[in-house]
Amino acid sequence: MTLPPGATGRLGAFVAASDWRDIGPALRLSAVRSVLNHLGCALGVARDPTVRAALEVMRACAGATTSTVVGQAGKLDPMGAAFVNAIAGNLLDYDDTHLRTVIHPAAPVAPPLLALAEQEGLGGAAVLHAFILGGEVACRVGNGVSPGHYARGWHITSTCGVIGAAAGCAKLLGLTAAQTAHAIGIATSQSGGTVENLPTAAKNVSVGGAARNGILAALLARAGYEAAPLAIEGPLGWARAMGDAPDVAAMLDGLGTQWEIARNTYKPYPAGIVFHAVIDACLDLRAQLGALRPEAIAAVEVAGDALLLARGDRVVNNARDLRVSIHHSAALGLLRGTAGVADFEEPALADPALAALRAKVTARLDEALPRGAARVTLRLVDGRVLEATVTHPRGSEARPLDDAELDAKFRANAALGGFAAQAEAQIAAIRALGEAPDIRPAMRLLAAR
C-alpha cells in the first residue's frame, strides 16, 4: 500500500508521524478539557429517551461488549458504544465548537477513540493524542469547505466528523501513513448528514454515524481497503460532490504548527453556538434594567449574520427548536436571566410569559456583524430604547470558560443525569487521563452501576 498524493496523503502522513512527545502542554490540556466537557454532556442525558432508544437498537446488534456507554449499565461493542456516546454528547447542543467551521469536534471524534481504547486496554495519552489529531483533521477539512458547506445544507459536525474520527482511530490503532490516508479516504465515502434534519433525531443519527463509521473506516484500512488517491479534492471526490471547490491550502497549510483543535471552545449554554451572543446581550440588558415584566417590553430586534438567521429565525414547535431559536434565546435572557438545561425543555416551550415575549422578537440580517456575534435592540413600552452588542460571548475563544467553570459545568451535567455523587471522582479521572496507563478504570467510573 503506497501513500497517495494530495490531501489524504498529506493528512495521513501527518497523523501517522505525529509523536506524543512533540505535543505541548497547552495542546494536551485542550484535549483533556474537550474530553471532560464531552463526557459531562453525555452523562447529563443518560436518561433521555433518544439516548435510551439508540442504546436499545445498538444492543440488539452488539458484538463483544467491551466498551462503556456513558451513564448506562452494560457495555456495547466499540461501534455501538461510539454511536450512542456521540449522540449523547451532542444531544443538548451543549458540547463544544470550532467556530470557524461550526464543527462540534468531540462528539464524532472522542467516542470512537474511548471505545476502541477501552476494548484494547490502551492508555489515556494515546487517546488524547489521537483526539488531538482526529479533531485537527476534522476541523481542517472543514476549513477547506467552509462556509459554503454548511450553508448548502451539510451538517458539518457529521460530514467532517467521520473524517476526523477515521484519522483519530487510525492513529490509535497505529496504522501506517498510507493506511491512515486510506482510512480518511474511506471515510469520505461514508460522509453525510443534512441541516434540514437538525431539529430531529435524524441529526443524532448522523452524528452517531460519524463516530461509528470512523471506526469502520480505520478497521477496513487496516484490513487492506484503499480509497481514491484524491478522495477529498478530486474532480468527483468528497468536496466537489458536496458542492464545494475545496481550499486545499486551508486544509493543509501549517499542519502541526497551527492547531485548529486548540481553538475548540466549550459551551456555557445548551443551545446552538450562534445563539450564545444573543443570550449574553440580553443578559447584559437585563443586568442594566433589573428583572423585567414581559408587559414592559414592546419589541426586541436581534441582528446577526446570515448563519444566525438561517439557523435561528424559525417557528418554535418543540423542545429541540428552542435550542436553535433566536426568539427563545432572547426571551430567556431578558425574562429569566438564565439559560440552563431546564430553560430549553418542554415546560419552557409551554411557559406563557416566554411564549408572549418570543412573539415580540424579530430577527434582522446585519452582514457587518461577524459570525457568532449579535446586537439586541430592546424597545420598552415606556419609550426607552436600549441596545447591547456582543461580539465575543461567554465561552468563546476570546472569553473561554476557565477550568473551574468547566468543572462546574461537568458537575451540573453529572447531577442532571443522576451522577452527582460520582462527579468529583469522574472529573479527577478525566483530568488525569494523560497519565493513565490504561483507560479502563476511568471508563468504569463513567458507567451506571
Next chain:
Amino acid sequence: MTLPPGATGRLGAFVAASDWRDIGPALRLSAVRSVLNHLGCALGVARDPTVRAALEVMRACAGATTSTVVGQAGKLDPMGAAFVNAIAGNLLDYDDTHLRTVIHPAAPVAPPLLALAEQEGLGGAAVLHAFILGGEVACRVGNGVSPGHYARGWHITSTCGVIGAAAGCAKLLGLTAAQTAHAIGIATSQSGGTVENLPTAAKNVSVGGAARNGILAALLARAGYEAAPLAIEGPLGWARAMGDAPDVAAMLDGLGTQWEIARNTYKPYPAGIVFHAVIDACLDLRAQLGALRPEAIAAVEVAGDALLLARGDRVVNNARDLRVSIHHSAALGLLRGTAGVADFEEPALADPALAALRAKVTARLDEALPRGAARVTLRLVDGRVLEATVTHPRGSEARPLDDAELDAKFRANAALGGFAAQAEAQIAAIRALGEAPDIRPAMRLLAAR
C-alpha cells in the same frame, strides 16, 4: 408520530399501504430475478480478499449471529451480513442496473431484507414484497435527482440505495406509514459515497454501508426516531445539499402504477453498464471479420455519451479499472470475443496483446447517442473501415436476459465461487422464494459448509 408531508410522507404511506396481493405476477417475477441475480454475483466472489476482509472486520463487531453471509461459513448479525453481502453482490460490477438512474438496486436493498428476514424467520413473499418497494423507492428518489447527481460525483447506488434499503426494511418490519417516512428521512442523513472512490474498495464501503444503514434507519424509526418533514426535498435537505433541485414529480408520479423496479436489468458482462454497448459493438465487428490479429488493427474509435466518457476514458492501472474502461471493453470484444469474469482480472491487465490494442483505442463524445449506447469505428491496417452501433446491448431493457440466461449466469457465478455442486438447489430455492413460508432453509443453501 404523525405522517410528514412531502416526499418522505408520500413514499412512507405508499410503502406501508402496499399489499402483496396487489403485486402482479410480472412484478413478483422481476423481484425473484433480481434476488437470484444478486445472490449469484455474491456467491461468485466468496473467496475474494475484499469480501473476506469485510467479513473479518464485521465478525469482530458482530452481535447475535443470525444471518447468512453468502458463500461463507458462519453468520453475522443482520447489519454485518447486509454490509458484506452488499459488497459481494456488487464487487465485480456484474449485478443489475436501473438505467435511467444507473442505480444497481439489488446490492443495497436485497441484503438487508434477507438478513433481517432470516433473523426473524419471515417468509419469502415478505422479502420479495419489501424488495419491490425498497427498490422502487431507491429508483424513484434517483429519478428525482438524475442525471445531475451522478455527474456531480455521487455514487447513486449508495446514496439512493440507503433510502431504498430503509424503505424496504420498514416494510419488512411492518412499520406504520409515519414510521416508514421517518425511516426514509433518517436514511437521507446517512446517504453518502463518491464516484471518485469508484475504482477502489472505498466504493464497496459505501455500497455495504447503504445496506447496513438502511437497517439502522428502520430500527431507529421503529424505536421512535423522527426525521425532518421535508428531509428529501426541503431547502437544506438531502437533494439540495447534494447539489440538485429535486424533481419531486419524477419521484412520486405514478407511484404504484408505473414500477421503476420492474425496469431493473441484469448484466451479461462484469463491467460498468455503459460499457456493454462497447463490448457488443466490438463483438459484432469481430463476428463480421472473424478472429483478428492485433497487428491488423490500426485504430479503434469509440463514440458515446457524456456518461460513457466520464466513466470510461481512463488510464488502466489495476483490475478494478478494467471493469470501467472503454479501451479494455473494446479490446476484449475485438480480440478475445469474450467478456467473462476472467477477462477483467489481473492476467488480462498484463496480457500484452490486450494492452497493445487498448493503446489504439480512443474515445469521442457524441451527444446524439443515448445513454447506454456506443458506436465503434474500426480502422484496419489494410485500409478497411468498419462501423457498428449498438443502442440496446444484450441484457438491456429492450433485449433482456431470459430466465435460461439468468440461470446460466447464476451457475457460472456459483462455479466461480466454488459452489458448482450446489447451484441447481440454490436456483430452485430462490425461484421458489415467493412460496417459502420461512426463508431460512433457502439461506442455509447459500452458506458455505
